[in-house]
Amino acid sequence: xxxxxxxxxxxxxxxxxxxxxxxxxxxxxxxxxxxxxxxxxxxxxxxxxxxxxxxxxxxxxxxxxxxxxxxxxxxxxxxxxxxxxxxxxxxxxxxxxxxxxxxxxxxxxxxxxxxxxxxxxxxxxxxxxxxxxxxxxxxxxxxxxxxxxxxxxxxxxxxxxxxxxxxxxxxxxxxxxxxxxxxxxxxxxxxxxxxxxxxxxxxxxxxxxxxxxxxxxxxxxxxxxxxxxxxxxxxxxxxxxxxxxxxxxxxxxxxxxxxxxxxxxxxxxxxxxxxxxxxxxxxxxxxxxxxxxxxxxxxxxxxxxxxxxxxxxxxxxxxxxxxxxxxxxxxxxxxxxxxxxxxxxxxxxxxxxxxxxxxxxxxxxxxxxxxxxxxxxxxxxxxxxxxxxxxxxxxxxxxxxxxxxxxxxxxxxxxxxxxxxxxxxxxx
Numbered sequence: 001x002x003x004x005x006x007x008x009x010x011x012x013x014x015x016x017x018x019x020x021x022x023x024x025x026x027x028x029x030x031x032x033x034x035x036x037x038x039x040x041x042x043x044x045x046x047x048x049x050x051x052x053x054x055x056x057x058x059x060x061x062x063x064x065x066x067x068x069x070x071x072x073x074x075x076x077x078x079x080x081x082x083x084x085x086x087x088x089x090x091x092x093x094x095x096x097x098x099x100x101x102x103x104x105x106x107x108x109x110x111x112x113x114x115x116x117x118x119x120x121x122x123x124x125x126x127x128x129x130x131x132x133x134x135x136x137x138x139x140x141x142x143x144x145x146x147x148x149x150x151x152x153x154x155x156x157x158x159x160x161x162x163x164x165x166x167x168x169x170x171x172x173x174x175x176x177x178x179x180x181x182x183x184x185x186x187x188x189x190x191x192x193x194x195x196x197x198x199x200x201x202x203x204x205x206x207x208x209x210x211x212x213x214x215x216x217x218x219x220x221x222x223x224x225x226x227x228x229x230x231x232x233x234x235x236x237x238x239x240x241x242x243x244x245x246x247x248x249x250x251x252x253x254x255x256x257x258x259x260x261x262x263x264x265x266x267x268x269x270x271x272x273x274x275x276x277x278x279x280x281x282x283x284x285x286x287x288x289x290x291x292x293x294x295x296x297x298x299x300x301x302x303x304x305x306x307x308x309x310x311x312x313x314x315x316x317x318x319x320x321x322x323x324x325x326x327x328x329x330x331x332x333x334x335x336x337x338x339x340x341x342x343x344x345x346x347x348x349x350x351x352x353x354x355x356x357x358x359x360x361x362x363x364x365x366x367x368x369x370x371x372x373x374x375x376x377x378x379x380x381x382x383x384x385x386x387x388x389x390x391x392x393x394x395x396x397x398x399x400x401x402x403x404x405x406x407x408x409x410x411x412x413x414x415x416x417x418x419x420x421x422x423x424x425x426x427x428x
Contacts, residue, residue: 015046024074031154036330042427044074044331049100049324051090053083056104056152056315059349066337066344074328086111094118099320104112105148107139107314111250111385114142115427119199120319122146123330125339131167132260135312136354139382152342155380156207156212158370159279160272161265162297172299176214176240179302183249186271189354195244196261196273200401205383205393206273208400213381216295220384220426227384227421229414237304238410242403252404274310275303277352277373296405298372312380314354352377387427 044067054062059082064076079100081089087109094116105113113119122140127149128249129137136150143351160172160182168185183194184327198204200295212219217233220226224340228234244250255261259282273279283292317333319326335341343359352373358364359374383389399417402408408416 012307028128029379036121036326039123039126039327039330039334044071044328046074046328047327048074048102048332049079050329050332051079051086051100051103053081053086053104053315054104054284056331056349056351057081057211059060063325063336063341063345063348064332067332067339070332071336076332091116094322097322101323101325102317102319102333104151104315105318107136107316107382108389109317110139110148110381110390111142111167111315111387111427113318114147115387117155117353118321119147120321120323121150121285126330126334130354131339131415132354132381133312133377133378135380136314136316136384139312139314139385140316141329141385148316148318149337150354151315151317151336152345152349153312153354153377153380154278154352155312155373155376156274156276156301156310157376158272158299158301159265159283160297160299161186161189161191163295164191164268165273165297172297173302174300175302176304179246180249183244183272184247187249189269189271191252191271193264193270194249194272196264196401197241197244197247197250197254198256199252199257199404200397201254202397203393204254204400205396206313208238208241209383209396210301210381211241211304213309214301214307215240216304216306220386223383225244225426227418227426230418233306235410235414238403238414239402242410245406246259246405247385252406254404259286265361266291277350277369280355280369283345290320293391298369300376307379308376309379310376310380312377312382315351316354386421388424389422392421393418395424 060078067076084376105383108371134151136153140146164186167189170182170185173179173182180364187194188293207405212234215233217231219229221228244253261273263286280428319329323329339355339358342353342355346353402411403410
């Protein structure tokens, strides 16, 4: 399933992959940065320049004005940057040394930017990383050090036609064993396809690698030096994906563009899909509010042998090494990571808080739909935080497509993925 959030992630990440070989402070790989100087608790002062992307860039000035009220000696100047220009702009700024103080970073891109030596290491004790969802924290590190602070998160859960489930007398599946029978039951109520899954379009890996995680796979070793796709657990996950297609629950020709699947879901020809909280509004646009209220159910992803892990994405904040107001930038980021401000940002933007305690009051605590995603976030994982991951995902998408189309087996696909991923390396 492709979404606006997925699209902006792909735009940023692909551009980073293309630019990494041509931009940077030097040809030599930087040494791991020493811990940044501590940031005091005094109010921020001076002008703080930040870049933010997409909708977040458009809305952030409203939130930044509140920071100015609490820090009267400081002024935050926000430049909204289109996602398609973001990677080039950041890389050019790092290479020239002419940077703003801070920038929003897509979760998949931090390693690429940190590898140039252009980011400041997060100061010790700036924030409590234990307060954030674990998956969000995993995407902030590079070579053993933190270079980002989580801001918002996104993950995916199972959307299904609850009217068809009710007619079939079945409940949302909790395990892989229940998954196929549940989807078949919805098909017996008239749906041609039980579940929509991507089958090779860019970003397919975000829906398929979770099957491997759910089976217990680790796709990189603990020290981040080797990809490990050639494991029984990864094979079990890819075989499960293939079984959904082989049993005609899922089409071998999945969606390839934004907005493609919602009309099919509304019409009832596709009975389930995997998507994030933004999907609610997409379905309201396609079918109306009453359709969502009466016919759409949302549940956590079914668990495989080891977990129900899904993919986690989102945005985080980083400060440039060449920041003119380093202290002010880190104070602004620390403020953005406070639970109260995270709740305010959710009310303003709809972005899900990365800080877990921000979910304890208001709609975040009581809304049934949000409760599903809150549960899902506890097990959600990011892709490996390595500078080569984008190259590897292109291999994954291509080999997964062969499996979906039946021209390769899961075993053969994983052998090829492992071979090519090993040739690409992890950048470590």
